[in-house]
Amino acid sequence: LRAVEKDEKLEKAIVNVRNLVVANEKRLVNGDNEEVASLFSELFDSVRGSDKLPWFFTQKISRIENCLNACSDLEKSYFYRFTRFISRELYHQKIGDITRETPTGVASLWNSTFQERAEALDVLFDLSILHVEDAGSGLAVRFSRGENGLVNFREGDICIVYPREGEKDTVLNQQILKGSIAAITPNEVVVRFRYKQKNRRYFDENRLWAIEHDALDSSCTSMYKGLFAFMEAPKQKRDLLLGLKAPRTLTESYPISKDRAFLMEKTSPSTFTESHPMENEEMPYPENIIAAARRAKDYFLIVGPPGTGKTSIFARRLIETYHAEPETNIMVLAYTNRAVDELCEAIHAGLGNSNGECDAYIRVGSELSCAAPYRRRLLQQIAEHADDRQSLLAEIDRTRVFVSTLASINGRMELFALKRFHVAIIDEASQILEPQIIGLLPRFDRFVMIGDHHQLSTIVLQDREQSDTGDPLLQQIGITDCRDSLFERLIRRCLEKEWHHAHVQLTRQGRMHEEIAAFPATRFYPKGLSIVNEWQSGSWSLTTRSEHPLHRLVAKERTAFISTEQLVFSAAHTPNHTEANSLDTSMLNTSVLGTFMATALAKKPRSTKINEVEAEVIARLVQALSEVYEENERPFNGASIGIIAPYRNQIAMIRQKLQQSGLPAAGEIMIETVERFQGSQCDVILMSFCVNVPEQMEYLCNMNREGTVDRKLNVAITRARQQLFLVGNARILRAHPVYALLLDHYRDKTVIPETPFEPFNHHGG
Known part of the structure; x- marks a missing residue:
């Protein structure tokens, strides 16, 4: 820092530059493609013939101009439209000029x-x-x-x-x-x-x-860079990713060993085949799909509904298979650090030695966001322990598998100058915005995307009206909404063009009992979801000496819906419920008002993002599960239970109630939003919908384009393996068509208590 004398002329010049920056940003956000083209034209004109600007700056501007001049009208429309999309996203982040439940x-x-x-x-x-x-x-x-x-x-x-x-x-x-x-x-x-x-x-x-x-806002900067990197990619790559050309296949086949074929026949029902034209009936599942992915010369897309083994089976087998090719370098990417942890676990299982250690990969990222077992393979750790630069370069050259989130690899682009990667395996592909990945893909010879656009989608602040492309050239090739992931767009393009060799949808799930899977299998996946294990069709029946309705509920039912509507509204405002209910009617009434519940009902809610009644029901359910399982000598630990709530406020409230319950296993229970639960599973899932007013339904749901699938609901339900209990106000939820279908599905498994559940001691009395 140094002292500078006051200079009004300089101050005015600085303020003017600041105002021009803001004005240009507003033009980007509010203008159309022609306005963006005009802005770039003004930029090019401003540096042309100027001798006051540094050479490196004018060279960069000339590079952009030359690139755009060489592009087709379609490619320019693509570039301008997504530039506007990224600019508006950044604008909403900084200004908050958007309708949300809370400032963003x-x-x-x-x-x-x-x-x-x-x-x-x-x-x-x-x-x-x-x-x-x-x-x-x-x-x-x-x-x-x-x-x-x-x-x-x-x-x-x-x-x-x-x-x-x-x-x-x-x-x-x-x-x-x-x-x-x-x-x-x-x-x-x-x-x-x-x-x-x-x-x-x-x-x-x-x-x-x-x-x-x-x-x-670094993600927006990376998207701008990625968008331009795509525009500079070879034309064959641009045509491929825009969907103008069909993805190619290799001519050679990939047989599997007799030992592995025998193993797969023993572990997979011989009657199963994925409903797909590219099936090879002579090759057992999942090797038939792995072989199809290997035949892809450009790309292959795997749609994996919940429980179908996207990471544990397919990502792992693909990594193993490509790693068996001595000259193939592999980049494994995912959207979240949790998914990268799971990919590291899969690599350890597939490529590690007998003691669980694995030096076959390097992870790109920070120590804070990496699970402890994988920190020793962080690039940062390897660099710190390297004797010198040459030994670090040798380790990078030796290692053929690199694992990273998109955000981390975008911060380490120098890796691509040190190493050529032949194939990319991209997990959680349906959560990745097109500009986040489009600039990376041309760097690989081929890529495999694994995801499910009926589960969690991209995270975007703009609504459909703002993100609609509105461009005939883009709409002709299926680019209609900038919020869509590249994965979803390519899936739609493959279906439209009948490029069946380039994609597959899995239909076998080994996670959920069929009773839990019934609703998503019939409503969200038209092809259905078949089970693979005998236990997935078994009956549920535990015994309990307790007369408490929650003990009897968790002992008798595998899944149920507990509606809090009569706990929230007074009897004078409660409609008559004439629907049939096959559950024991004594479950619907309790006579003693718990001390806490009475207090909770009397309180004015501090926020629509908190529902103390639901939090208390969840805590009581956990206690009931613990005691009924113990009574039946069934293993119980906190790690086997997951609790999902839409808001962090409600999560904090539930955690507090569990701590107050004195349950020893309370600290081990995972309590998270549905976004943090994707990719996870638990034997028992409890969900608090925490919808206190009808307006919250707009933010609770994340609908697909057709309005037939609520992606968040799909993920929440399908985290459960053995038991699932849903807690919410059915009266409010029923206003949404998808939730009306859910409540109809649970018609015979709905509990509507008229007074809060009474407390019970730790012995189920």
Whole structure:
């Protein structure tokens, strides 16, 4: 820093540049393709013939101009439309000019008050520093949480930290530090910072601190870069990815060994065949599909409904198969770090040695976002332990499998200068926006995408009206909505053009009991889902001495819906329920009002994102499961139960109720949003819908284009293996057509208690 004399002319020039930047961003967001083309034309004209700009800058601009001049009208439409899409997404992140349940992204810091964010559980405050750890290159601070109770923070969240001694101190007027939550308990929170703070006085001089959520816009920068990388790709690659040319196949076949064929025949029913024209009846499942993927010269798409083994079977077998080719380098990608952890687990199982160690891969990413068993194979760790640059390069050259999230690999593009990757295997492909992946794919000879567009989709702030392409050239090739994943678009294109050799949909699931799978199998997957294990068709019947309705429910029923409608509304406003109900009618009434439940009903809800009645029902269900399982000498542990709720506020409330229950296994239970549950499974799933007002249905659902599948509901239901219990207000839920179908499906398995369930002791009495 240096002192500069006041210069009004310079200040005006700087402000003018700032205003021009904002004006151009508004033109990108609100304009059409012609407006974007005009902006680029103005940019090209501004540098042409200029001798005041640095050479490297004018060369970059000339490169963009030459690239666009060589593109077809269709390719320019593609580039301009997705440039607008990315710009609007970034605009919504920063400005928050969008209808949402709560302010979104960085915009929430000024579109809401501190008190509003605190009531929404989005702030940790009155924190005091316990310890500052600044050894080495990192910086971590451990804070005492004081009186903070329910909060919407968890390990791995990126955050902003700033001093807050009183109400006048805000995130907008204090120096902020950026980092990630490394650990959080009811009493403490540890933050690891992105950059080391050398001025220790900053921590010593401030007594109390606050933590708020942060948002990164680096993903938008990566999408801009990826979009241009695609435009510079060879024409054959551009035509392929735009769907103008059919994907090719190799001529050679890939037989499997007799030993593996014998093994697969023993473990797979011989009667099964995937309903697909490319089936090879002489090759057992799943090797027939692996062989079809290997025959693909350009790409192959695997649609895997829930429980069909997308990662555990197909991603693993593909990695094993390609790794068996000595000259093939493999890039394995996924959208989330959790999925990358599962892919690492699959690699350990397939390529590791007998003691579980595996040096056959390198993982790209950070230590905070990587599960402990795989940290030793992080590129960062390998680099730190390498003797010199040459030994690091030798390790990179030796290793043929690299694993990463899209975000991490986009931050390590120099890898592609060091190594050529022949094939990419992309898991969670239906969650990846087209601009996030389109620039990477031309770097590979071929790729295999694995996903399911009927499960969780891309995460986008724009609605359909804003993301519609509205361009005849793009619509002709099936690009109608910028929110769609490339995976979904290519699937639709293959179906339209009958390129059956390039895709397959799996129909065998080995996760759910058929009673749990019945609704998604019939409503979401027209081809159905067949079972592969004998237990998936077995009956459910446990015994219990308890007369408590929840004990009897979990003992008798494999799955049920508990409607809280009469617990939320007074009897005067409760409609008559004349629908048949095959459950024991004594389950519908309890005589004793639990102390907590009476208090919860009397309270005014602090937020529509919290439902204490549902949280208490969930906690009581967990207790009932524990006691009934123990009574039947059936193994029970917290890790076998998963609880899904749509909001972090409700998750925090459920966690608090479980802690209050005193159940020893409560701390082991996974309680998450449906987004965090994708890819996971549990023996028992409990779901709190937490819909308090009809307006919430718009945000609860994530519908497919045809409006026939709620992707979030599909994922939630299909996480359960043995038992599934749904808790929500059926009166509100029924207003949505998909939920009306769900409630009709559960007509004979619906419990509607008229008064809250009475408490019970830990012996089921």
